[in-house]
Amino acid sequence: MCKKPLISMEIRKEQIMAAEKAKKFQQEGNQRDVAAYAQNYGAHREGISMKEVADYYTEWANSNKYDVDLGPDRYQGPKLAAESLCDLISEHRESVRILDIASGTGFLGQELWDRGFRLIDGLDPSEGMIEASRKRNVYSKLICDFMSDKMLNVQTDTYDAAAIAGGMGEGHIPCNALYEMIRIVKPGGYIVIVMREEYLEHVQDYKDKLEPLMKELEISGKWSKLSRKVVPNYSFQNNGVIFIFQKC
Template sequence: MDTLSHNNAYDHNSQAFSADITITERMDYYSKWCRSGDYEKDLSKGGTYNGPIIAGEAISRLYPDDKNIRILDIAAGTGYVGEELRNKGYHNVDALEPSEGMLQQAIDKNIYKTHICDILGGTSVHINDDEYDCTIVCGGMGEGHIPCSGLNEMIRVVKPGGVVCIVMREEYLFTVSEYKDRLEPLMKQLEDDEKWEISDRIIFPNHFAGKSGVLFVFRVKCDGV
């Protein structure tokens, strides 16, 4: 990718993750960005944005033989992770995405079985406890995005023994006010409380625009086990 394209991608993404806009403004920005046709140009898989590839590979490692597991793609966007999962043979995947414009692009791709236009823990559509075998979040963690409390919701909707997988930019652990000194301690507290146990914490290069990423994998525990 040339330097100008790289800078445009970084600038557009920075606006989406700005701390100075409301949730409504953020969702409108995402919708306009993808409707302009620039979103998937700016965040090109295998180029600027490699997180979805890492996410798809993680699910494939975790469930190499069971392609029928129910998966919830949280902050599904235009369906990048869904495309990776479909290419690996996973077709029982639902999308949760609050931006109407982005979700419509995912719908047009015919990737997901169900499309939920809502935020994690929102009220528009209720997701039952223990509904999914696995949740995957890629690109949904950042300034003004999924709060720390979202971890509890991820656990709630996953069956005991199932998996919560989070892919995010590594630096956000230290630069996002919601996460700094809070996100990983909460992950550890949930482990101490026997809500889940960590399976992996892997740092990888070039998650987005040359920035490193981190992959978290947690196994949800049975009550009291």
């Protein structure tokens, strides 16, 4: 009986902490940073549904502001994901099949193309983001869909690697999508997840669930964890975390 209020108090405390952090950033940052931070915060607001997330990003893409708001001076996710894949794959990059999950306007696709990868597909549920990414001409195929527990229209063991930069968060890619990521990657292939570190605690779908599930998948022989690295200044001066797995 007494457990319920305790849990909701805990959730509330985390939400207050996130809001306080946003306020602190607003007090310290310059006006353009503040606007970009607020825009990003809107995509991650508490209780946002998956559909609302996709629509929010479409509006953001249509305003032509995403690439400036989350440009490389504020957000390092695509670069970190591309560098991680380059560390894993040094040869014959032109024939390596990669799925950029939550491909957005194509920042990661572009980073991969610039490093010699040529077989890059993108997946994103936001039509506006998909259309923006199409203009880059770096993707072989673009799939407009959610990464979730639902089976995608993608054959099992298709990709040599799958990578996510910035696709994890409130209302974004759910915990249980890990199964589907594993399914579509070839045995021996890599899965790279780059996300804001604090979401592991602040997002209720991930708190005490995402990393335990990652571990469970390791114990059950679905993948092995190659590394977990915390990096500073991932986005808006927040730490990021880079997970790298290899499918068994």
